[in-house]
Amino acid sequence: MRVTFLGAAGCVTGSRFLVESGESRVLVDCGLFQGYKVLRERNWRPFPVDPGGIDAVLLTHAHVDHSGYLPALVRDGFRGPVVTTAATRDLCGILLPDSARIQEEDARRANKHGYSKHEPARPLYTVQDAEQVAGRFQVIERNKDLRLGALSVQFRDAGHILGASSIAIDDGETKLLFSGDLGRQKDLLMRPPAVPCEADWVIMEATYGDRTHPHVDPLEAIAEPLLRCFERGGVALVPSFAVGRTQAILYALYQLFEEKRIPRVPVHVDSPMAREVTGLFREHVDEHVLPAGLCHDVCSYASFARSVEESKGLDRPGKSRIIVSASGMLTGGRVLHHLKVFGPNEDNLILLPGFQAPGTRGAAVAEGADEVKVHGGFVPVRAEVVQLSILSAHADQDELVGWLGQCPRPPKGVLLVHGEPAALDTLRKRVADQVGFSARVADHAQTLELSGS
Numbered sequence: 454m455r456v457t458f459l460g461a462a463g464c465v466t467g468s469r470f471l472v473e474s475g476e477s478r479v480l481v482d483c484g485l486f487q488g489y490k491v492l493r494e495r496n497w498r499p500f501p502v503d504p505g506g507i508d509a510v511l512l513t514h515a516h517v518d519h520s521g522y523l524p525a526l527v528r529d530g531f532r533g534p535v536v537t538t539a540a541t542r543d544l545c546g547i548l549l550p551d552s553a554r555i556q557e558e559d560a561r562r563a564n565k566h567g568y569s570k571h572e573p574a575r576p577l578y579t580v581q582d583a584e585q586v587a588g589r590f591q592v593i594e595r596n597k598d599l600r601l602g603a604l605s606v607q608f609r610d611a612g613h614i615l616g617a618s619s620i621a622i623d624d625g626e627t628k629l630l631f632s633g634d635l636g637r638q639k640d641l642l643m644r645p646p647a648v649p650c651e652a653d654w655v656i657m658e659a660t661y662g663d664r665t666h667p668h669v670d671p672l673e674a675i676a677e678p679l680l681r682c683f684e685r686g687g688v689a690l691v692p693s694f695a696v697g698r699t700q701a702i703l704y705a706l707y708q709l710f711e712e713k714r715i716p717r718v719p720v721h722v723d724s725p726m727a728r729e730v731t732g733l734f735r736e737h738v739d740e741h742v743l744p745a746g747l748c749h750d751v752c753s754y755a756s757f758a759r760s761v762e763e764s765k766g767l768d769r770p771g772k773s774r775i776i777v778s779a780s781g782m783l784t785g786g787r788v789l790h791h792l793k794v795f796g797p798n799e800d801n802l803i804l805l806p807g808f809q810a811p812g813t814r815g816a817a818v819a820e821g822a823d824e825v826k827v828h829g830g831f832v833p834v835r836a837e838v839v840q841l842s843i844l845s846a847h848a849d850q851d852e853l854v855g856w857l858g859q860c861p862r863p864p865k866g867v868l869l870v871h872g873e874p875a876a877l878d879t880l881r882k883r884v885a886d887q888v889g890f891s892a893r894v895a896d897h898a899q900t901l902e903l904s905g906s
């Protein structure tokens with residue numbers, strides 16, 4: 454069996470792994486490169502193999518660094534199935550058109566202001582391209598084998614987000630296990646990842662391979678700054694990702710209200726995507742830990758802004774309230790309008806519930822910036838700022854090592870992907886020292902011949 458690392462090797466984005474055995478050729482994940490320009494430019498290069506020669510795409514989950522290149526692949530000739538879970542299919546129906554709209558808007562802005570080196574600037578793909586992917590999905594049930602040519606494929610629960618899976622591939626001689634993005638052992642919403650199955654080689658993510666999450670009560674960590682804010686009569690602004698993070702925050706707030714640990718103030722969710730994703734949590738109750746009745750209550754107590762007018766209405770003066778709005782790192786979206794209104798007032802709170810990537814507004818705010826640039830002007834930041842790292846959907850170093858240590862037998866090797874260099878190398882050393890497995894970091898564009906035991 455041969456594996457070529459077409460993405461997420463030496464970096465934390467652009468997951469794409471080509472698996473070949475005999476005449477069979479499948480692609481595990483088909484993601485966009487994000488972040489630094491040197492990585493984003495890879496999205497514009499011709500795909501390294503003929504899309505028409507790929508038999509199937511096996512999709513671990515819906516995040517665009519794993520799924521976001523699918524519209525271009527289908528447009529350029531891929532005609533096979535995109536095999537994934539029902540929840541991942543449904544999430545992709547939200548995320549891929551949204552990604553396309555961003556591509557189109559970026560191209561329009563570049564043409565308007567003339568800053569593209571291409572004339573005219575074009576989107577990587579269009580909304581129409583994204584909509585074509587819908588007809589390619591083939592839903593697979595977890596823990597059941599599917600035959601694809603010479604390969605037997607099985608999806609296993611990875612936690613992380615709705616539908617996320619690890620993928621086992623067996624050609625009769627060699628067994629591979631792709632971890633996908635692994636979730637937490639004790640997550641507010643998602644089940645823990647299933648234990649790994651028997652494999653000759655494990656291709657494993659290392660997103661948090663060099664760090665551990667703090668061991669604190671997430672409800673208490675959220676309650677403390679909110680109580681201070683409400684005592685001042687302020688408004689709490691919570692920048693949040695639409696998929697997973699917003700729903701975890703809604704559940705945390707629901708529990709705090711029910712246990713009377715914070716006053717019951719109005720909660721507003723201002724993100725069209727978050728509204729749609731929250732609906733999917735109610736449709737896919739088998740994917741998370743909330744019983745159907747509790748899920749209904751958690752997903753319905755907040756008000757969801759459905760129009761620009763309703764969004765603007767949240768900025769009017771009034772009593773204490775909580776506004777949950779995208780994007781999670783203050784990079785764009787409706788949250789910026791709220792930041793301009795509430796950021797300059799010291800009575801208010803900006804609660805950053807997750808990691809803020811270097812170079813983002815969220816990182817600047819978390820680091821104590823006195824002002825940040827928004828829509829061409831500078832906004833003073835006088836509100837209280839609290840950053841939490843307790844709601845990550847990613848397994849940390851201890852959880853990654855613990856998951857790997859549950860392998861039924863030692864694999865011949867562990868190939869580390871989907872991490873920054875420091876995370877990859879730190880995890881490599883810890884896997885070797887603690888678990889005793891041979892581990893190495895995969896290189897971009899590297900092809901490896903992998904044999905069974």
